[in-house]
Amino acid sequence: MDHPIKRDHARFRKIIKGKIRDNLRKYVSQGEMPIPKGNGQFKVPMPQIDTPRFRFGDKSQGGSGQGEGQPGDSVDGQPGEGQPGQGEAGEGEGNKELEVDLSLDELAHILGEELALPKIEPKGKKNMQSTVDKYTSIGTVGPDSLKHYKRTYKEALKRQISMGTYNPKNPIIVPIKSDMRYRSSTSKIEFENSAVVIYMMDVSGSMGDEQKEIVRTESFWINLWLKSQYKDIEIRYIIHDASAKEVDEDTFFRTRESGGTLISSALKLCRDIIKSDYNSDEWNIYPFHFSDGDNWSTEDTKLCLDILDNEIIPHSNVFCYGQVESRYGSGQFYKDLAARYGEENDNVILSKIKNKDAILESIKDFLGKGN
Template identity: 80%
Template structure:
């Protein structure tokens, strides 16, 4: 039977997860993200959970605090001057937020429940090797901490019965060294699916800070879901304007260039990364490209479609394109992809992200097929 404290703690965790889920859209659209604390744990800001309070009824019912009175009147025989209390008071509500800790699995569960996301069906073979030790057998040697007393006494009983030294009228069983048995572990090798996410982002002049913040928020929650689906994932970042280069995560979200845009430069680099580092028969590959839809020329768009058809789509679980609305972007690349692949292509998912309020809908579009 569970201890009452454990039941109360589990109930409290359930309440917390319910409150986080209720406020999920506010967190996401506000750009607020959980803070990593290490070992798969995140700190999440949330409104304080109020404790129950007594509420007084009508004054005719009697009881404490009832009757006529004015601010400043004496209470309980004390002397008063009939004036309201003096002093400075605030005119705004106090900060009632607190921080709670949730694991990757708990946050992913909240996201999955809210967006009704299906579990992903991995495409690649199980390639990541992991070993586990389970104490599922019995051995004749081992440390005292793993001594199996029941089995040891059974061996001692068998020995005494076999040698005729067991006395049923005085059933004393004394194990000797050869009777001792110990829990023994069996090492098993398991193979888990692994995944790589390749983020590509247009950092030309038309992609401002607001657009990058949308990409940063959306990629965080996408990563969170994928981490809950795969034992191990790797993440690569590509930025581009007219040329592309691979960068670290911090650089990815802070770089801004003033040049033109050649989307093919990012797709070429993505192709090189896949071909050199990720065998598609062993890896689940997720290329994501974010842009405001501007491209240098129709010739480059044709080159992009050719690279997608020949090299990226055949090797990926799904290719996701997110078009972040910008006052300077034409949105033409979305139209070109839509004309080529439509909305029913299993290998391509397109999403328009108008503003921060559209982030959750975009995540559902990308992850809702369970690819």
């Protein structure tokens, strides 16, 4: 039987998860994100949870502590007591938010429940080879750390009974070397599915801080879900205006340029990364491109479509394009992709992200098909 404290703790965590799920849209739309703590744990801000407490009823109902008197009067009638306190306000902080720790799998489960996300069906075959030792048998040799005391005791007992040396009135069991039993492992080669996510973002002058914050928030939750689906995952970042370059995560979200936009520069670099580092027969490949939809020319858009058709889409689980609305962006690239692939396509997923309130629906667009 479970200890009452464990049951209460499990019930509390269930309440916590329900609160987080109820407030998930608020967290995402306000740009709040769980803080990684290491070891797969995240710190999550929580709304205040009310605890049971006494409430005062109506005075007309009677009861102890009611009768004549005014607010501030002393309880025992001594003069000078019961008056409002005097003095300066304290310096301490107040009204702190509750924070709880949840694992990656717990957060992913909350996201999956909220958006009704299906489990991903991996496209890549096998990439990461691992040797798993499972202790499923018993051997007669091994280190002391793997000694199986229960089985050793049984062997010694059987030996003493068979030899007639066991005395029920004085049941002393003394194992000898031949009685010793050890947990024995069998090694099994397993192949785990691995994934790579390649983020591309337009950092030209028309993509402002608000647009980048949307991309940052959305990519965090996309990564969270994909990490819960794959044993091993790599993430690459590409920024571009008229030219493209690979950068680290911090540079990806902080860089802002003022030049024009050649989307093909990002797609070319993405293509080159896939060719050099990721065999599509082994890897599950997820290219994501975020832009406000402006491109330099129709000729560059034709080049983009050619690269997608022949060198990116055939090697990817799915190509995802998120168009972040900007007052300076025309949104034309979305229209060009929709005209080529349609807005309902298993290989190309398009999503319009009007503002932060649309982030969760965009994530559902991208991940809702289980590709």
